[in-house]
Amino acid sequence: MSTALLAAIAGISGIALGRLWDGWSETSRWRRDQKTASYQRLAEAFILLYEDLRSIALAESGTGAFVNATERGRQNKIWDNALVAVWLHGSASVVRAASSMDRAVTELFYDAQASVYSLEDWNRARVPSADAFEAFIAATRKELGLPPAPIKLFPYAPN
Template sequence: MLPALFPAVLTALAAIAGVVIGRFWETRSEIGRHKRDRRVAAYENVCGHYFEIRERIRKLSTTVPSSVESYSARTEVLEMGAKWNKAVATVWLHSTADVCRSLGELDHRLTESVHRALDRRYSWDEWRVERQFAEEGLEAFLEAVRVELRRPPVPVRLRTFSVEDLESRIRDEQARR
């Protein structure tokens, strides 16, 4: 009787082991997907906040320094800066070192743009040249994110204009004044 039960017991143990191993593997895969989804959401959040804060910096840069409008625009930049900092901290918590480094550089570039916008008033073309500094930082950040997510390389280029053409237009405009 025992030899007849042996194959049945062995089959039952194999089935139980298969279920346990399968459940373990499924949980492990689900945790990996969840972590990836959190990182992707954090990256999307950074990109959205980048464009929001860039627009507020643009608004600040087109106001006369020390005016009421400038003060209001400065307040908007500072309020948006708090959201930006939260988005940056989230990426720092969940991302790789390369992405964190590129985001740190982007953050530095945005901060520099704010400081320059506080000091002077820009024309539209001057602002388009000025924002290139930060846009290059976002391009590098997006490229680092694509590498981390193992996505194929895509040349990311936000600028649709030639800086030389804009600088030429600025010089022409200043010469007409």
């Protein structure tokens, strides 16, 4: 074989290999970006849902504020959609943490509807959901290769 032919074959092989690498890299970046975005959306959705739960817990049953907050909580598709995105794109450890957080806020949602909370009672009742949120953030940071960062969602609440 001539040197020119060998050089041409090597060039074509290099181009093909480069394209394969680019495709793989792009797919990896897309997956990483989807994962990161889904984690962020669920964290943001938690804060929105938490506000609805607080409104329910602190409102008198049967009042307009209670009814409106309860309906917002029941129709909260932002939470549901963000949770599903984590289930689809997340690592096993982050999915477990997200599912624990979902169970904690679901329990808090039903408890908040059951009785009117004093501020002191509410501060105690919300601790499991805050702990679940903090565990989700810790699992997320670990998954993304970020160093641990101690956070306290409700620093004034008893834990």
